[in-house]
Amino acid sequence: AKSEGRDSAQFYSQEMTERAQQRLTMETALRQAADGEGLTLHWQPRVAAGTGALMGVEGLLRWQHPDLGAVSPAQFIPVAEESGLIVPIGAWVIEEACRQIQAWQGAGQLPREVSVNLSALQLRHPGLLDHLRACLQRYAVPQGVLELELTESMLMDSVEANLAVLREIRALGVGLVIDDFGTGYSSLNYLNRFPIDRLKIDRSFVLGMLEDSTHLAVIHAVIGLGHTLGLTVVAEGVETEAQAQALTQARCDELQGYLYGRPMPAQALARWSEDRGA
Ligand code: C2E
Ligand code: CA
Ligand code: CA
Ligand code: CA
Numbered sequence: 001a002k003s004e005g006r007d008s009a010q011f012y013s014q015e016m017t018e019r020a021q022q023r024l025t026m027e028t029a030l031r032q033a034a035d036g037e038g039l040t041l042h043w044q045p046r047v048a049a050g051t052g053a054l055m056g057v058e059g060l061l062r063w064q065h066p067d068l069g070a071v072s073p074a075q076f077i078p079v080a081e082e083s084g085l086i087v088p089i090g091a092w093v094i095e096e097a098c099r100q101i102q103a104w105q106g107a108g109q110l111p112r113e114v115s116v117n118l119s120a121l122q123l124r125h126p127g128l129l130d131h132l133r134a135c136l137q138r139y140a141v142p143q144g145v146l147e148l149e150l151t152e153s154m155l156m157d158s159v160e161a162n163l164a165v166l167r168e169i170r171a172l173g174v175g176l177v178i179d180d181f182g183t184g185y186s187s188l189n190y191l192n193r194f195p196i197d198r199l200k201i202d203r204s205f206v207l208g209m210l211e212d213s214t215h216l217a218v219i220h221a222v223i224g225l226g227h228t229l230g231l232t233v234v235a236e237g238v239e240t241e242a243q244a245q246a247l248t249q250a251r252c253d254e255l256q257g258y259l260y261g262r263p264m265p266a267q268a269l270a271r272w273s274e275d276r277g278a
Pocket of ligand 1: 044059072077086093116117118119149179180236237239257258259263
């Protein structure tokens with residue numbers, strides 16, 4: 001029994017070491033990607049619930065490494081956040097979005113809103129506002145086009161400090177979206193004070209809404225709350241016509257999901273728009 005215990009402890013620590021090594025490998029590779037090497041943004045359309053018209057696009061990070069291959073955000077974003085590398089990577093994302101906005105504008109294809117995701121560490125980073133200001137200017141981004149998506153839990157973390165930064169972001173003409181709404185613990189009191197434009201209902205509620213009446217109830221509550229606060233409400237992860245219909249019936253303003261389009265390179269998005277006659 002004694003040796004068995006030692007063996008399993010050994011096995012356990014071996015597994016830990018392997019995992020730590022994998023993490024380190026990824027972190028080392030990410031460090032090289034921090035200047036944008038191997039990174040791209042894919043764009044997912046967001047449409048009006050009633051008409052299906054293109055309302056905006058969300059930029060989602062893609063990473064292709066020569067040895068590791070294509071690594072999904074679910075794998076590398078947590079490593080980037082824990083290591084702090086999300087700050088330079090996130091700065092690249094913001095600049096790339098602004099560069100793409102300028103390219104779209106030149107081609108007469110600029111969507112109304114172009115959002116990218118922001119991590120907590122970026123929001124707390126003192127260089128964020130200067131970087132935003134510099135990018136907006138360098139790529140002549142029109143007011144109100146660029147938007148940042150932040151999660152609910154991120155905002156509720158240190159409300160007063162966040163409020164100050166959010167107001168400054170807003171003053172730059174950059175919009176704010178609360179992502180994954182319904183999964184955190186928003187205080188309605190604070191929600192009211194945040195200078196936000198839109199709520200995005202988390203995919204988990206959309207996924208379960210037709211089977212689970214509590215999910216549907218949450219969706220109705222979030223839409224009602226959003227509208228009371230004068231916000232646009234969007235649902236993410238819409239995959240079926242039935243979900244789209246139920247969400248539209250519930251007065252959800254905008255829809256995003258595979259039903260309309262997957263995240264795709266800018267060129268594919270242009271074809272997507274043409275095909276829909278948008
Ligand atoms: P998110 O911001 O909630 O993005 C939505 C995720 O759901 C994306 O996954 C998207 O591809 C996926 N999705 C969209 N529609 C559907 C659908 O109909 N069905 C299903 N099953 N999935 C759908 P992705 O691209 O793998 O990104 C995952 C997460 O990684 C994002 O969640 C976001 O939190 C994070 N992320 C991605 N890019 C960035 C970035 O540039 N910066 C930061 N900080 N985080 C990012
Ligand atoms: Ca998002
Ligand atoms: Ca989301
Ligand atoms: Ca999500």
